[in-house]
Amino acid sequence: MRRILLKGAIDPDPAPDDPDSKHDSCSAWGWPAPRVDAARGLLFLIADVSCADIDISKALKILVRDKSGPVRFNLASALPNLARTAPDLMWELIAVFIAKEKQFTVLDAVVHSLDWLWPKNADKVIAGLTTISSKAASAPADHAIHTTLAHAHLFQYLRTSRPESHEYIARLVERCGGKRESNALLAQLHTCRAGGWMTAGDAITENAQVEEMRRRTWRFLSDLLASAQAKLLELRSTWLKLQEEGKLDKAQVEKLRGEIDPLAHLVDAIAMQLYFASGAFADKGNKPEEKLTPQQLLRFWREAAPLLKALAQEPHPYTAYQLVQTLDHLLPCAPEEVFLLAVEAIQTSSTAGFQHESLAVDEVVHIVQRCLVDHREIFRGKTGTESECLVGLLDVLDLFVEAGWPQARQLTHRLEEIYR
Numbered sequence: 001m002r003r004i005l006l007k008g009a010i011d012p013d014p015a016p017d018d019p020d021s022k023h024d025s026c027s028a029w030g031w032p033a034p035r036v037d038a039a040r041g042l043l044f045l046i047a048d049v050s051c052a053d054i055d056i057s058k059a060l061k062i063l064v065r066d067k068s069g070p071v072r073f074n075l076a077s078a079l080p081n082l083a084r085t086a087p088d089l090m091w092e093l094i095a096v097f098i099a100k101e102k103q104f105t106v107l108d109a110v111v112h113s114l115d116w117l118w119p120k121n122a123d124k125v126i127a128g129l130t131t132i133s134s135k136a137a138s139a140p141a142d143h144a145i146h147t148t149l150a151h152a153h154l155f156q157y158l159r160t161s162r163p164e165s166h167e168y169i170a171r172l173v174e175r176c177g178g179k180r181e182s183n184a185l186l187a188q189l190h191t192c193r194a195g196g197w198m199t200a201g202d203a204i205t206e207n208a209q210v211e212e213m214r215r216r217t218w219r220f221l222s223d224l225l226a227s228a229q230a231k232l233l234e235l236r237s238t239w240l241k242l243q244e245e246g247k248l249d250k251a252q253v254e255k256l257r258g259e260i261d262p263l264a265h266l267v268d269a270i271a272m273q274l275y276f277a278s279g280a281f282a283d284k285g286n287k288p289e290e291k292l293t294p295q296q297l298l299r300f301w302r303e304a305a306p307l308l309k310a311l312a313q314e315p316h317p318y319t320a321y322q323l324v325q326t327l328d329h330l331l332p333c334a335p336e337e338v339f340l341l342a343v344e345a346i347q348t349s350s351t352a353g354f355q356h357e358s359l360a361v362d363e364v365v366h367i368v369q370r371c372l373v374d375h376r377e378i379f380r381g382k383t384g385t386e387s388e389c390l391v392g393l394l395d396v397l398d399l400f401v402e403a404g405w406p407q408a409r410q411l412t413h414r415l416e417e418i419y420r
Contacts, residue, residue, distance in 0.1 A: 033071075039072075039078075043079070043082060046085050065096065065100065069103050076097055104136060108148050115148075122156075126164050141178070142179070142180075155191070157220075158220070173224050185224060186269055192217055229310060235256060264316055267314055271326075297329075308327065313344075314349070321360055327339075327345070331374070339389050350399050371393075
């Protein structure tokens with residue numbers, strides 16, 4: 001096997017890249033491709049036999065400078081296989097990639113490999129990522145390398161609070177209105193939720209390290225939401241001002257939409273991840289393994305409440321739809337506060353037509369019915385005062401009755417239940 005791989009390392013296939021090509025994709029190649037097989041096979045061979053002889057080292061040092069992108073891509077992707085048996089050779093190859101590589105797809109593979117090497121090599125990894133980040137500044141805004149760099153830095157920051165990684169993520173958050181930054185950040189939100197970063201721990205047994213990881217996750221989400229909403233508020237104000245002045249022409253509309261849409265997508269994605277992380281989706285019979293315990297649900301409400309309150313200011317109907325579903329699930333945690341937050345979200349989004357959406361009326365009817373059955377005390381004011389929740393309920397019903405929904409009109413006939 002060793003002889004075959006060494007022979008493959010000098011085979012003419014695959015052909016070198018076209019030097020005039022602007023196509024930066026190295027993840028696909030034709031067959032035969034002996035040098036591609038050698039690039040990966042030699043690394044696995046070293047890992048298996050626990051040694052790197054002179055011939056293998058020499059072949060790898062040639063392959064790292066190969067003129068074919070797929071060869072370099074496959075070599076870069078498998079570099080962590082050398083970490084145990086030939087670490088010095090691995091770092092030598094990484095250094096060549098960082099210094100010489102011009103294809104962003106290959107550098108993206110190097111970042112993936114560096115992300116496996118944090119625990120014992122954090123300083124070297126940071127140095128490598130910093131240099132690659134500088135080179136990636138000229139990569140297209142939609143290139144995957146931006147997402148990979150954001151992932152490597154974000155989850156290192158969440159795990160260890162590494163200052164350099166924190167600074168990198170803070171810069172992305174500050175510039176979240178840009179296409180490159182918004183795409184990179186958007187891709188991290190699912191992992192924050194699916195990886196358990198928002199709900200880590202059992203809410204009973206205290207673990208300082210887990211608590212810190214979860215706290216940093218909530219801080220990241222809060223900072224991102226605040227940054228995105230601040231930029232959205234400014235852009236929406238500009239839109240209204242131009243509209244009032246009669247200066248909102250087609251070019252201005254397209255420009256503002258191009259700036260608003262990525263930010264609105266970020267805000268909506270945060271609302272979506274909160275919905276899933278709360279266990280609301282699992283509680284409907286989907287993925288029961290993701291349901292939260294009562295203690296976890298209460299802790300989730302305490303930690304997520306600032307984000308939920310901020311999201312209640314968003315006028316986008318779909319964001320409000322997800323938020324109302326999440327709040328419906330969180331009602332047992334703080335019935336009065338949660339219901340008032342749902343009312344605020346409904347009223348805010350009514351300016352964008354939330355009350356005319358068929359999906360919206362079902363969710364609103366459900367949360368109102370649930371409150372009438374399980375938490376009707378929140379609608380009873382103290383002696384001589386009117387309940388804030390009752391005022392909010394009547395306002396919401398008025399919105400949906402005026403929109404012509406019979407379900408809302410039927411609810412008005414159940415209001416006497418409040419006083420039973």
